[in-house]
Amino acid sequence: MLRLEKRPQPSKLWTALTPLLAVLATMVAGGLLFALLGKNPVEAIRVIFFDPLFNEQVASYARPQLLVKAGPLILIAIGLSFGFRAGIWNIGAEGQYIMGAICGAAVGLAFYPSENPLIFPLMVMAGALGGWIWAMIPAILKITFRTNEILVSLLLVYVAEQLLASVSLGLLRNPEGGGFPGSRNLASWDASSNPELIAGTGMHWGVVAAFISVIFAYVMLSRHIFGVQLQLAGQAPRAARFAGVRPEMMVFICFTASGVLAGLAGLFEVTGPAGQISIDFNVGYGFTAIIVAFLGRLHPIGILLAGLLMALTYIGGELAQFMLGLPAAAIQAFQGMLLFFLLAFDMLSNYRFRLSAREAA
Amino acid sequence: MTVPLLRLSGITKSYPGVRANDDVSFQIAPGEIHALLGENGAGKSTLVKAIYGLVKPDAGSMELNGAAYAPSEPRAARAAGVAMVFQHFSLFEALTVAENVSLGMEDPPPQRKLAAKIREVSRSYGLPLEPDRLVGDLSAGQRQRVEIIRCLLQNPRLLIMDEPTSVLTPQEVETLFGTLHKLSDEGTAILYISHKLEEIRALCDGATILRHGKVVGDCVPAERSAREMAEMMVGTDLTPPERRELTPGAVRLEARALSLPAQGQFGTPLREISLSVRAGEVLGIGGVAGNGQDELMAVLTGESPTPGGTLFLDGADISGTGPAERRSMGLRTSPEERLGHAAAPDMSLTENTLLTSGSAQGLTKKGFVAWGKTRSATEEVIETFDVRTPGPGTAARALSGGNLQKYVVGREVVRNPPIFVVNQPTWGVDAAAAATIRQSLLNLAEQGSAVVVISQDLDELLEVASWFAAMNEGTLSAPREVAGLSLDEIGLMLGGGDAQDAAAISEAENAQA
Known part of the structure; x- marks a missing residue:
């Protein structure tokens, strides 16, 4: 009989191996799903994972998209990973992402049509501030009233979506847009534009910010006492208090990090790839980043790789939709499987299977 | 010779990496009070x-009353007449005594009958207990009575007791011993585990001594000294901690009329x-668990403002x-x-060292961790306190309880703190390691540190403390010098008696003498 046995300490090998195993299992289960939908599974997997990078016909479009999509995912996931390490669950990064975009865009549009070079930096700050304020709502409620931050932060996403719809139709609507919802195009206004920095790579300021955040997070987590305190607060709250870590301070810091980074991601998106505030501005980066954070084992380098992988499935998924006619829901299910398998295989780092003779009753 | 009640022959049980019991054989006669002795990890728990x-x-194999006995589950053991009182109580605080007792029974009688039965049994065995009281309101000693009565209602032929006196006051211990003698007179055998x-020596008729899973000897406890038995358990000579005048x-540490409301429903x-506490002194704080020791500790560490x-x-x-x-x-x-308070289970010992040491010890600089120095600081603790572990990279939860205890106490003591407060310094630690820890506390005091030891082990307090105070329901008695303190006074x-009462008693005793 197979029996589960807790390992005396987590296995480093399995901790590193589980993401790879999860990707493999997702490919198998996803292939099965695509086969049931009547598609050739091998072809579908190839279109999702390989064509975006190596198919000459689509690569010129798809390759730059990799960084464009991975940038916000990594930026947001890095911010979330701090809190997730400490057991502080900010599920509302999507809302903070929207608020960062709205605040940044609003500050920029207030100066339209000035060409002052300070406008973009000001917008960046406003974006960070917008995300931060939205994150402070669940944080302060948790600190003062012990509310559940999961619920508050999640529900605030829907509030932010309503605000987004409202400003797209009202406050920020392009006065020269012929009555269509949506703001002026920020990408085509030089003072506010977040352009592709190196042609053909998809690299924009948001991607630069994502890389910087990865390095910063890596240094903080591996070299600074803050990284130890985060882990402590997550794994053993009583030991954290004994060590002198103040739980309220941790909530504040973690929500600050995730709010600011999500806000920045929104700002860089609205000034670059998206170009304008519109009702359908948000496409779920804030939620997908949760998967990215866990897929990357809450480790900065892992998140970098996971963000790239997730971006790949986004682009490949779109390709599969129009090349093979796969339904969008099937692609989403496919991405969801990744997290599912990761969490399932996660057990292997803390437990091992053992064969045992069945004990006589 | 009569048929033994229980006979064990060649009991062997292995767990991955350790042989917990190795060919263990002994027997218990009806009505015998038999002690099972051994250090932590000697295999006592596995055996019972x-x-x-x-x-x-x-x-x-095992034989009960001459018949083969191989219980597959506790229910079968209970049906055969074997009952056990565990060290950790399995009681629901929000239920009454009678409700708790009925939860442990196969087919409980109606509450009213059960209550009457509990009263009857508790009276006849000298264990006063009110069936309608909430367990949450009972002292540890009273909770233990609930467990004992739950066993007695099954009319057991063998009663196993695991460390029953660790939570009792000396008076409660005496009551318990009275009960056990009564049971033994009626023919119930008792297997008694204690440190x-x-x-x-006072209670048991025979003893079996285990070391590393094997029987290393047996004796009649009354004929041996405690030191001899301890040396049989440990296998080496023991040197009691040395204390100098x-x-x-x-005064280093002082509390003045400190009050704190209870935290949570069952807090004190x-x-x-x-x-x-003055420099060079050790203040021992005794008391039955749950009388405010944890709360006092949290106040002293800075966790409770x-x-x-x-x-x-x-x-x-x-x-x-803070x-x-x-x-x-x-x-x-x-x-x-x-685990979970003094150390984080899943973090390495090196990381756990950072819990209580930082910039002042040169382990961090502007918040950045000097991992090399932290590792060698951890190795120093491991070496000084003989912590058995593969190395400083091991997760705290992978250490045995006793070894982790040596680490968490050692981690503080190697820093030579001018003021040191420790709660249960040798909980679950074997005799040799306990002696090391106690000696290190005395050494600290000798170097001029002020030390506070909170413990439920009176022997330990009397060994290390120069002053003794007791906690009772959230109050602390006035400290008294340990020299010249009698067990009755303690x-x-x-029990909450006033220090003046105690002083009066000792005066009365002196007058008699």
């Missing part, structure tokens, strides 16, 4: 679990606690400061719960 049907031995050798210095409020003007370090008010700040001022602490202090 096998007798109680919780563990199936790999080899060997307290003097108790075993000290001249106390200035602290009531007007005053204490002062207290109103201003209640706590002083070298005369400075530290009431509002744990980290107090540590930098020289107040180091070591709480009772090793019992009174533990």
Whole structure:
């Protein structure tokens, strides 16, 4: 009989191996799903994972998209990973992402049509501030009233979506847009534009910010006492208090990090790839980043790789939709499987299977 | 010779990496009170679990009253007449005594009948207990009575007791012994596990001594000294901690009328606690568990904030400061719960060293961790306190309880803190390691540190403390010098009797003498 046995300490090998195993299992289960939908599974997997990078016909479009999509995912996931390490669950990064975009865009549009070079930096700050304020709502409620931050932060996403719809139709609507919802195009206004920095790579300021955040997070987590305190607060709250870590301070810091980074991601998106505030501005980066954070084992380098992988499935998924006619829901299910398998295989780092003779009753 | 009640022959049980019981054989006669002795990890728990049907031995056989006995589960053991009182109670605090008792029974009678039965049994065995009271309101000693009565209602032929006196006051211990003798007179055998050798000498008819899973000897406890039995358990000669006379210095740590409301439903409020510890002194705080020791500890570590003007370090008010700040001022602490409080289970020992050491020890600089130095600091603790572990990279939860205890106490002691507060310093630690830890506490005091030891082990307190105070329902008795303190007086202090009463008794005794 197979029996589960807790390992005396987590296995480093399995901790590193589980993401790879999860990707493999997702490919198998996803292939099965695509086969049931009547598609050739091998072809579908190839279109999702390989064509975006190596198919000459689509690569010129798809390759730059990799960084464009991975940038916000990594930026947001890095911010979330701090809190997730400490057991502080900010599920509302999507809302903070929207608020960062709205605040940044609003500050920029207030100066339209000035060409002052300070406008973009000001917008960046406003974006960070917008995300931060939205994150402070669940944080302060948790600190003062012990509310559940999961619920508050999640529900605030829907509030932010309503605000987004409202400003797209009202406050920020392009006065020269012929009555269509949506703001002026920020990408085509030089003072506010977040352009592709190196042609053909998809690299924009948001991607630069994502890389910087990865390095910063890596240094903080591996070299600074803050990284130890985060882990402590997550794994053993009583030991954290004994060590002198103040739980309220941790909530504040973690929500600050995730709010600011999500806000920045929104700002860089609205000034670059998206170009304008519109009702359908948000496409779920804030939620997908949760998967990215866990897929990357809450480790900065892992998140970098996971963000790239997730971006790949986004682009490949779109390709599969129009090349093979796969339904969008099937692609989403496919991405969801990744997290599912990761969490399932996660057990292997803390437990091992053992064969045992069945004990006589 | 009569047929033994229980005969064990060749019991062997292995777990991955360790042989918990190795060819263990002994027997218990009807009505015998038999002690099972051994250090932590000697295999006592595994053995009694096998007798109680919780563990199936790999080899060997048992006989009960001459018939083969191999319980597959505790229910079968109970049906055969074997009952067990565990060290940790399995009681629901929100239910009454009678409800708790009925939960443990196969087919409980109606509550009213059961209540009457509980009253009857509790009276006849001298264990007063009110069936309608909530368990949450009972003292640890009373809770144990609930467990014992639950067993007695099954009319057991063999009663197993695991460390029953660790939570009792001396008076409660006497009551318990009375009950056990009564049971034994009626023919019920008792298998008694304890670390307290003097108790075993007073109570038990025979003893079997285990070391590393093997039987290393048996004896009649009354014929041996406690030291001899301890040396049989450990397998080496023991040197009791050495204590030198000290001249106390200035007051280092002081609490003035410190009160704190109860935290949570079953917490204990602290009531007007005053204490002062001088350099070179060890203040021992005794008391039955749950009388406010944990709350007092949390106040001293800085985890529970207290109103201003209640706590002083070298005369400075530290009431509002947190744990980290107090540590930098020289107040180091070591709480009772090793895993999850004193150490984070899944983090390595090196990382755990950072819990209580930082910039002041040169392990961090502007918040950045010097991992090399932290590792060597951890290795120093491991070496000084003989912590058995593959290395500083091992996760705390992979260490045995005793080894982790050595680490968490050692982590503070190697820093030579001027003020050190420790709760249950040798909980679950074997005799040799306990002696090391106690000696290190005495050494600290000798170097001029002020030390506070909170413990439920009276022998330990009498061994290391120069002053003794007792906690009872959140109050702290006035400290008295250990030299010249009698066990009766200590019992009174533990039971909440006024220190003046105790003093009066000792005067009366002196007058008699």
